[in-house]
Amino acid sequence: MIAFILRRLLQLLPVLLIASTGIWAMIYAVPGSPVAAMVGENATPEQIQAVTVRLGLDRPVHVQYAAWLGSALQGDFGLSIQNREPVLNLIGQRIPATLQLGLAATLVGLLLGIPVAVLSALKPGSLMDRALSGWSALALGVPTFWLGILLILLFAVHLRWLPSASGYVSVFEAPLDAIRNLLLPALTLGVYVSGIFARFLRASLLGELKADYVRTARSKGLPERDVIGRHVMRNALLPFVTIVGLMMATFIGGTVVTEAVFTYPGLGRLLIQAISTRDYPLIQGCILFILLVFVFINLAVDVLYAYIDPRIDLA
C-alpha cells in the first residue's frame, strides 16, 4: 500500500513541476509586467526601479524561479498586492466557506442522484428510465448560473423565502441560518452533480445486473429488493466512489461560477477578485492551491478505491 502511494506521488512530481512552472511564468507573460500593474500609469522610472528591486524582479530568471518555488514549498505564496496580506492567509480564510458549500452540494447531489440511478436501472428502457435520463441530461445541460438565477427569482424575489445573496455562516455555530444561506447555492450545484452521479451509477448498476452472481441470487429466490440492496449496490458503489471524490475535488476550485451567482465568499470569488485587480501573487497562490487540492484528492480517491476493492492489485 505504502509503495503504491509513494509511486503515485512520484508520478505526480513532473505534473506538479510543469504546472507550477506555468503558474510562476504567468508573471512573465503579462504585457507590461506586474510592476506596471502595481505602480500605475504615472510612475517615474525611479518608482518602477524601486518596485522591481523590492519584488526581486531584477534577479536572473532561474534565481527568481528557485526562490519562488522554495518559498511556495514552505507554504509562503508571498503578499497580496492589493491589501498586503500574506496570500496563504487570504486563501485560508475562504476555505471553510468553500468546503461547506462543496460538501452540501455533494450531499444534495447524492440525495437526488442515487434514487434517480436506481429507479432507472431497475427497468432499463422503460418510460421511467427515459424520463429520468431526461432529468440527467437537463441537470447537466442547464448552466449552473442560469439555474441559480432562476432559483433566486423563485425563492428570493417571488416567494421571499430565502436570501438572494448567500453569506457564509458556519453550520456549527448557527445551523438554521447556515442552511438558509446554503440551500440555494447547494441546490444549484447539487442538481448539476446529481446528473453526473445518476448517469454514472446507472451505467455501473446496469453492468453489475448482468453479472453471474445476480442470476444466482435471483434463482435461489432472493427478493429483488435484496438482490439490488445487498448484492448489486455494494459492487456498483465501488467505482462510484471515484466519481464522487472527483466531483468533490472539482468543487474545491470549481464553485467559482456558483459563488459568483450567490455572491458567496468562497475561494472562487477570491480568485475572481484577484483576476479583476490583477493581483498576481494572489492569482498564483489560488491556482496553485486549487491544483494541489485537486491532484491530492484524486490521489486519495485512487488509494481509497484500491483499498475498498480487494480485487485491485496495488503492486
Place this chain on the structure above:
Amino acid sequence: MSGRWLRTRQAAGRVLAHKGALLSLVYLALMMVMALLARWILPYDALTQDYVNMLQAPGPAHWFGTDELGRDIFARVIYGARTSLLTAAGAVTIAGLLGVPIGLMAGFFGGWRDTLLMRFVDVLLSLPGILFAMALIAVLGRSQMAALVAVGITGIPSFARITRAQVLSLRKRDFVTAVEALGGSSSYNMFRTVLPNAWSPILVQVVILSSVAILIEASLAFLGVGIPPPTPSWGEMLRTGKSFLHDAPTYAVFPGLVLTLTILSLDTLGRTLAKVLEDRHEVVDAPGGKP
C-alpha cells in the same frame, strides 16, 4: 469513395430518425440562420440605446423586453448567438488542430513520445477547464482572442485522448502495417491511412466540445472575464440581468433559456451521433491505390 458517401448518408439518416436529434438540428439551424441574417430580419440592432424604453417587460414591440440601456434583448440574444457560435467554432478548431495531431503522434509512435505528449495532456487536464481559461485570460487580458484561445486550449486533452485511443486500436491492423511494410512514410501513414479511419469519434467530440465551449465562453462572460462589452454575449447578458432581478425579472431568463437550449441541442446531437456511429457495422475502409 462512393461507399463512404453512402455510409455517411445512411448515418445521417439514422441520426435524423431520432426525434430529439432532429428537433435539436432544427433549433440550431434556425438560430444560425437568424444569427446570419440578423441585420436584415430584425427591426432593432443590438447596440442602439433607447433611454425612454429602459428595462421594459416583454411585449409586442420588444419580444424579450429591453435592457438597462433600452437595447432590445431579443436582438442582443440573436447577435449573442454569433458570439457564442463563433467562439465555439474557433475554440473547437484550435483544440482539434492541436489535440488531434498530439493524440495521433502519441498513439502512432508510442514509447517516449507517447509518454511525453500524454504527460503534457495530463498537466492540461489537471486543472479544471474554467480555471485554466481564467488564468490564461488573467495573463492575456480580456479580449475576443483571449477567450477563444483559452476555451480552445481546454479542449485539447479530450481530442488528444480520443484520437490516441482510436489510433491505438488501428495501429496494428493489417492495412496500417501494410503501408509501413511497403515503405510509406510515417506521416503519410498517420494522416492518410490511420486518421481517415479514426474520424467518427473525433466528429462526435467536435459536436460535444462545441457545447462545452459555448458553456465555458458564457461562464467566462458571466464572471466578467470573457469577451469585453459592448459585444453581445449570453453570459454577459446574464451577468447584467442578475443585477435587475427585482426590476426586470425576465431580463436574465431569456438569454439563459436560449443558451440552455443550445447546449442541450448540441449535446443531444453529439450523443445521437455517437450512438449511430457506434452501432454502424465497422467496415474498415482500406485506402486503395497509392502505396
